[in-house]
Every structure is written in C-alpha cells, then in structure tokens.
Amino acid sequence: MKSKNDVKTEIKKYILEASLSDVKDVEDDALIFENGLLDSMGLLFLIEFLGETFEVEVNDDELNPKNFESINNIVSFVNNKLSVKV
Amino acid sequence: MKSEARKPFSKDIIHIENIDQVCNDIIAKLKMDVTKNLQRRGAIVGISGGIDSSVCLALSAKAFGSKNVLGIMLPEQDSSDDSRHLAEKLAATYGVSTLIEDITKALDGFGCYERRDEAILRVIPDFDKKVDKAKIEIKQNIAENIPAIFSITVIKPNGDVVSKLLPAREYLQIVASTNFKQRSRMSMLYYHAERMHYAVIGTPNKHEVEQGFFVKYGDGGADVMPIGHFYKTQVYQLAKHLGVPQEIIDRTPTTDTYTAEQSQEDFFYQMPFESMDLIWYGWENNYPAEEVGKVMGKTTKEIENIYKSFERKRKTTEYLRMKPIF
Structure with a gap:
C-alpha cells in the first residue's frame, strides 16, 4: 500500500502536469476548480487517474467540494478510501 | 451601464414588453x-x-412567406413518436411544406448506435440494448461548487434503474457517437438548402449558444440563428405571440437524443429555465449575488456557486464556438 506522502506526491504531480502549472504556483489548499486548474474534463481525467493509480472508485454521491476542491481534500479522500479497503 | 442607473433585479427583468416590435425586428x-x-x-x-425550432419556423414563414420555407423532420430510431405529430401540426399552422428524412440508416452506416452501446456496455455490463432505455445526465447540484460530471442511467423494462458515473473514455465515446445524429441532420439540411438555393436556419437559443449545449458542425452548423440571443423564457414569449400551437408550448423540452426520456434540465442545465434565465441575466450583467439571491429565494453562496458554474460552462465550451484557426 502507498504511504500518505506517496499519495500526496502522486496526486500533486498529476494535477500540476494536467494543468500545465508550475509547482510554486499551486498551494496544497488552493481551490483547483475556482482557480481554473481543472475543468469538468480535467476532473473526469483526474477520477480516471485515481482509479488507475490507487484503484479508488468514485461514486456519484462522493463528487462534492469536500472531497475534490483542493489537493489536500483529494488526498484526504483517497487516503480514507484506501484505509477502508485495508 | 453604471450600476446606479440600471433597474433593480426582479423576476420581470427579462420579460419582453414590446413583443410585437421585437418580433417585427427579428423578422x-x-x-x-x-x-x-x-x-x-x-x-x-x-x-x-420543440419550442425553438417551432419559433424559427414561424419567424421564417413570416419573413419569407410560407411558400419559400421548407420544414424538414429528421427522425431516427430513438426519436419520440410525439415529434412527428407536433412538427406536422406546426407546419400546418403556418402553411409550410414539410419533408420527412429518416436518418436511421445513415446513423447505422456511421456505427452511431453500435459505438454508443459498446461504451454503455463497458460501464453497465448487463445493459440489454434491445429492451433497456439509456440516457446520460448530470446528478450534481449546480449550487455546489464543483464541475458537472455525467452519469449513465439505464432503465430496465420492469422499471429498475441502474446508474453509474461515466469514466472519461466511455463518456467521450458516448457523446462522440451520439453527435453523429446532429451532424447527419446538418448534412441533410444543407442538401435541401443547396438544391433549393435556400439558407439553413439554426435553432439554438441563447443558453444553447453560450453554455455550449450544441454540437459543433451539427445543430451549431447553420447560416443564421434568429433566436441565438434570446433567453428560453423569451422564446416562449415569442412562441405565444407568433401563435405556435399550445401543445408545443406545453411540452417539456427534451434532448430527443437518447432512448430514455430526458429533459434538457436533467441532461445539461441542472435547473429550471425560469430560474436559469434570470440568474444568467444577473451573472452576465454583474448583479451582486446577494441581490439576485434575495429575489430568487436562494442564499448568496448558492448564487455565487451558480455564477461560477456558468463561468465554467462558458469557458469550457469556448472551443465549440471557435471558428477554425488559420
């Protein structure tokens, strides 16, 4: 199982690459949709990435700002899902 | 316009007062x-x-005379049975000739249905294309600040419903394959336009144009769009004024694209037209969320999130409105 730090590193790396952003421009608690880092297709590809990388499936009712609005929130969401699996 | 000079936000703010003059100007x-x-x-x-194409036909009949307008029905195997009956009633109202061009075989040739069903099956393996109905829809609340993501919903003959969030690959394949419908219709409309030396009248309204609820080179492919700057509730006002049959005015706007019944609200807009028109007007005219919220019975935060959703939709669909770059 990946460590919490690995999860954060991989998610941040993915979002930076997907949004063509520089690491210094993106804070971990920055609002990724409000700041235009990802749009609806960006979110869809992020969900695909979470499935392929962490085997985490996202359900309809989990698509909310609490789980997805920032890198920190996504990391918490993924870690919670992974801890439930164990 | 300076904010102090403009009208306070109200539920009547986009109501057309001088409807006769506005109709004459469009014509x-x-x-x-x-x-x-x-x-x-x-x-x-x-x-x-539907209401948009009906208003466009009525305007065209008044602009060019009934004998210089041709209404074309373009059904395919998933079209609602109501569509033909209503379209015929509309054409009879304005004395316009009609043609029926069934595009099912063309769509079969493109593999439209097969490609769509193949993607649905990857998400819902027990989907039976012969008897089940399917549609895609947005289930999120527009007042929550997160981009819209589509789900696939399959309805079994016994009424059981299976719904799953659509993965990127399957979502894109379903949209790309169903877009053959609008693009095939556009090809057929231009066939008739060219053989008669006519123009193709595009039917999208303001929301469809600005929120990107149209198919590039499909229903977005036309020579002129006479209602492209009118809100949906204004289109209803025009319909009543122009004498569009009441049955058409009373019908819930549908996409008529998927096998399961699907309103445009479920599919794309995420809120009733009456609210969307007003909040969109508030957003594009920079009315403060607080002022709009008070009139619409929503919190400032909800309106702010809806404003953000509009902004996202306009931005992410910019590609659809762009002309080829050279």
Missing part, C-alpha cells in the same frame, strides 16, 4: 440576412416539435 433582420447578406431565396428549418 426584418432575418429577411435582410438571408436575402441580402447570404443571397438566398428562402429558408430550410429542421423541425422537431
């Missing part, structure tokens, strides 16, 4: 655009029995 402009600017002698209108 005069349509006539000028088609006969002088485009140098064409009449109009082709694809009619579905």
Whole structure:
C-alpha cells in the first residue's frame, strides 16, 4: 500500500502536469476548480487517474467540494478510501 | 451601464414588453440576412416539435412567406413518436411544406448506435440494448461548487434503474457517437438548402449558444440563428405571440437524443429555465449575488456557486464556438 506522502506526491504531480502549472504556483489548499486548474474534463481525467493509480472508485454521491476542491481534500479522500479497503 | 442607473433585479427583468416590435425586428433582420447578406431565396428549418425550432419556423414563414420555407423532420430510431405529430401540426399552422428524412440508416452506416452501446456496455455490463432505455445526465447540484460530471442511467423494462458515473473514455465515446445524429441532420439540411438555393436556419437559443449545449458542425452548423440571443423564457414569449400551437408550448423540452426520456434540465442545465434565465441575466450583467439571491429565494453562496458554474460552462465550451484557426 502507498504511504500518505506517496499519495500526496502522486496526486500533486498529476494535477500540476494536467494543468500545465508550475509547482510554486499551486498551494496544497488552493481551490483547483475556482482557480481554473481543472475543468469538468480535467476532473473526469483526474477520477480516471485515481482509479488507475490507487484503484479508488468514485461514486456519484462522493463528487462534492469536500472531497475534490483542493489537493489536500483529494488526498484526504483517497487516503480514507484506501484505509477502508485495508 | 453604471450600476446606479440600471433597474433593480426582479423576476420581470427579462420579460419582453414590446413583443410585437421585437418580433417585427427579428423578422426584418432575418429577411435582410438571408436575402441580402447570404443571397438566398428562402429558408430550410429542421423541425422537431420543440419550442425553438417551432419559433424559427414561424419567424421564417413570416419573413419569407410560407411558400419559400421548407420544414424538414429528421427522425431516427430513438426519436419520440410525439415529434412527428407536433412538427406536422406546426407546419400546418403556418402553411409550410414539410419533408420527412429518416436518418436511421445513415446513423447505422456511421456505427452511431453500435459505438454508443459498446461504451454503455463497458460501464453497465448487463445493459440489454434491445429492451433497456439509456440516457446520460448530470446528478450534481449546480449550487455546489464543483464541475458537472455525467452519469449513465439505464432503465430496465420492469422499471429498475441502474446508474453509474461515466469514466472519461466511455463518456467521450458516448457523446462522440451520439453527435453523429446532429451532424447527419446538418448534412441533410444543407442538401435541401443547396438544391433549393435556400439558407439553413439554426435553432439554438441563447443558453444553447453560450453554455455550449450544441454540437459543433451539427445543430451549431447553420447560416443564421434568429433566436441565438434570446433567453428560453423569451422564446416562449415569442412562441405565444407568433401563435405556435399550445401543445408545443406545453411540452417539456427534451434532448430527443437518447432512448430514455430526458429533459434538457436533467441532461445539461441542472435547473429550471425560469430560474436559469434570470440568474444568467444577473451573472452576465454583474448583479451582486446577494441581490439576485434575495429575489430568487436562494442564499448568496448558492448564487455565487451558480455564477461560477456558468463561468465554467462558458469557458469550457469556448472551443465549440471557435471558428477554425488559420
């Protein structure tokens, strides 16, 4: 199982690459949709990435700002899902 | 306009007061655009029995005379049975000739249904294309600040419903394959326009144009769009004024694209037209969320999130409105 730090590193790396952003421009608690880092297709590809990388499936009712609005929130969401699996 | 000079936000703010004058202006402009600017002698209108195409047909009949307008019905195997009956009633109201062009075989040739069903099956393996109905829809609340993501919903003959969030690959394949429908219709409309030296009248309204609820080179492919700057509730006002049959006015707007019944609200807009029109007006005219919220019975935060959703939709669909770059 990946460590919490690995999860954060991989998610941040993915979002930076997907949004063509520089690491210094993106804070971990920055609002990724409000700041235009990802749009609806960006979110869809992020969900695909979470499935392929962490085997985490996202359900309809989990698509909310609490789980997805920032890198920190996504990391918490993924870690919670992974801890439930164990 | 300076904020102190403008009208306070109200539920009547987009109501057309001088409807007769507005109709006459649209008709005069349509006539000028088609006969002088485009140098064409009449109009082709694809009619579905929906409110937008009905208003466009009515405007065209008044602009060019009934004998210079041709209404074309373009059903395919998933079309609602109501569409033909309503479209015929509409054409009879304005004395316009019609043609029926069934595009099912063309769509079969493109593999439209097969490609769509293949993607649905990857997400819902027990989907039975012979008897089940399917549609895609947005289930999120527009007042929550997160981009819209589509789900696939399959309805079994016994009424059981299976719904799953659509993965990127399957979502894109379903949209790309169903877009054959609008693009095939556009090809057929231009066939008739070219053989008659007519112009193709595009039917999208302001929301469809600005929120990107159209298919590039499909229903977005036309010579002139006479209602492209009118809100949906204003289109209803025009319909009543122009004498569009009440049955069409009373019908819930549908996409008529998927096998399961699907309103445009479920599919794309995420809120009723009456609210969306007003909040969109508030957003594009920079009315504060607090002022709009008070009138609409929503919190400032909800309106702020809806404003953000509009902004996202306009931005992410910019590609659809762009002309080829060279």
